[in-house]
Amino acid sequence: MGKTVLDLIIHLIQHLFFCANCVWDYAQCRRAKFVPGYNLVGEGFDVVTLERKGAYLINVGAYMTPRGSCRLYRNPHQGNYLQKLPISVADWRPVTHCEVHLEDTVHSSARYSVTKHTITCSVGSIVPFTGRSEDAVGLHGQGQHRAHQNVLIFRFRAISAPRLSWEFRKDLERLPSYYNSSSEDEYRNIIDTYGTHYIRKVDLGGQIQRFTATRTCLSKLNGFASDKAHECLSLGFKVGLGILSLSAAHSSCSRFLENHGLSTLSHYHLHKHYTEVVGGHGWNGEFSLMNQDSQGFHKWLESLKDHPDVISYRLRPMYKLVPFRVQRDALKAATDQYLKENSITSSDRRPSCGYSSNHDWNCCPEQTGKGQLKVTLIGAWSLKGDWWGLTEGTSTIRSNNPQWNVEYNLGSVSVHLNFIHKSSN
Template sequence: MKHKNAYVIDTEKWNLGNGTCELVSNSYMNEDQKIPVAVVDWRIIPKSTLEVSGTVYDSVETLVNDSTSSVSNDWKIGLEITVDPSVTIGVGFGGSRSEDSKFAMKKSKQDRYTFLRHSVHSIVYRYRLATNPPLSHEFSSAIKSLPAYSRTTETPYRDLIDTYGTHYITQVSLGGEIKAFTSIKTCEAAMSGVSATEVNDCLSVEASSSFVNTARIKAMTKPCEDAKKKLGHGQSFSSTFSERITEVTGGNVDEADILFKGQSDPSFYNSWINSLKNIPAVIRYNLKPLHTILPNGHPVSAGLKQEVEKYIKQNAVLKKCSESCQVGHRSSKRDPCACVCNRNQNIDSNCCPAGKGLATLKVFGLYAERLYGDTFGKTDGSVEVTYGDQNKRTDIISNDDNPKWPETFDFGPITINMRNKLEFSVYDEDTCWNSDLLGNCAFHLRKGNMTNSCMLNHGT
């Protein structure tokens, strides 16, 4: 969801009707403040302990569906939004317009990514909207200008929604929040020896350096120091995994990557937190559909409700998972769009290699042409195939200078390195104790199906 810069409620009306207004004491600013008529139950929230939270998203869909996390209630109440029965997974309504959703969807088209969200927030003030708040002059005028709703009059209703949005806020928490969204290439991280969960935890540790060190953060500090050594270059996790966007709501701040700034300058956060008293923003809120602000039976209420429902459905994203599973299948109950593999020696459950250089090797389709083993007869040929300390050999095909061996050799899981090559040796078996080597060759392994040939001393 996205905030609009147009006001549904009149927040500039102060007169309670008898020439008086409501004043509340603001201890943060050491002064009394005038409260708009539309606002009730204004509260100052005592300072609370700041704690960093971290969340892992295995797919774009889960991130999009969680992008309405600032909304404290069910924003769909009062609307009839049905999902096509044929669409069983991945319908994202509320978060399709958020910046983090756009960031994740763009990244997911480039590679296989896991997304991490780290955030910290501070609530300074809280209030709720009056039951019948005064409407802004512009909004009231726009409502009065709407014609009766029909298929031919949808445009002015849509224009109203484009200006004022689909919902209005009823309960508000004011303060500040910093949210950092990090994208990590899932399998690249795995190849570095760290999992997405480890990266998430260690980013939480680094972001918490200027905040409270909870028991959980303290417990993760030493494992994160050990995990950092796996990366091999001594840099922090926030520097290594730096494909990130940061959203700062409220306060006065100029830095881009502020959530991890505290590692080098802890005073930076204190300055931001102190600025929230004077420059707070809406960080948590309850929503109601726009049509419910109108009195019961208002002539445009039903039409506005229909157009809001239509707008939300049209802007829903990801009616199916954004990418197919090239490896594995979908069976994760936590994230129905995440690809899951049956774990073995080579592949982890997230369908990434379990380590560097791991592969499965099969050799098949062996044949030779124009072998020359015997002066007075045809060749009795066999092939020996070697990789590392594994050695396999075909049966002998007698009296054939152009043999085709039917064997398939399964070397199973192997670890590829630059030292070992796949070696072939071709023999002419004259007797059980006398074999002539007709030639040999070796190849470095490459990913995929390889077809190679080599020139022997006597044949190909």
């Protein structure tokens, strides 16, 4: 009797919360909605163009098993409504976890310093698992400042043998078994359609990315070197979203955040930004850097429960989904060739502007109005000084139109000095 009651309690807990092993009939499955973000896995991805292809390799629309049942789960973040899972996905669990941490890097050039601020709110993960082996693709970037705020609300894992999408399966059937010069175009068409990889795992939620370009030299002349400018932008980002308040201790950043230069006559702003918002709705990502302006941000956070999007992902090579070994090896060779043809090399060389007493390592001037002055004496025209003969303009050139083409390097001078122009009569 006691075991029967215990089994009933366990069954009720699974039914109310996780329902990990619950199966439902066709009518119930048809009425239920999919869990949020169910169709954000299995999509093709091109690692050369960093483009989501919009073509699916995995069938994420099938939810009925051969036995005529499906799995429904209660979503505590959407009123505990029952929601269904694709048959290629398993182990759904609701989780609530928040984490905040910062990561700072800056990329500077001779003209601009690029800062990237990111707030990430993760509201779930989908993990299409297609085997134990995995090839991770690392996509690394520079010039980033990231402020991550992760809120993990639910998690997915896929079954070990996912069902391929109808389109991908048909395209594989038409594809030649071997990769050579005669089949190269057909394999390239597959890559053009589906990419080189597919999205194996995604984190669902929302993300704000603000890319700020700072005029490196103009900011430095106004007393804000790259590190200081980056520090002020990070401060303004936190102030605007209500993470910090702008106190007297931060007064040195106020002038920079107001975006006006004072040390030069330049009318240019010190920095400009571009904002991207992923997931959620009702907010364009704009906010003040000078004061708390987080109302739109918090409304956007709340909307992520119903409207999540992909904020991060893990990739797996497309060829690993091909069921036949010969064709799988051929698609791998075609993918390797495509990646080789489009590979690029990066350079970490610093800018070089030659030796100059008024330039720092980043080719920015040390002070305003100072530079190298060179005067080139080209020639003269119409130096006729009398009415009866040629003018002797120099001791060596008997011409009314002498040509010298001589350059005089006067070295480092400042426009703030008082230049005196003297002419002889």
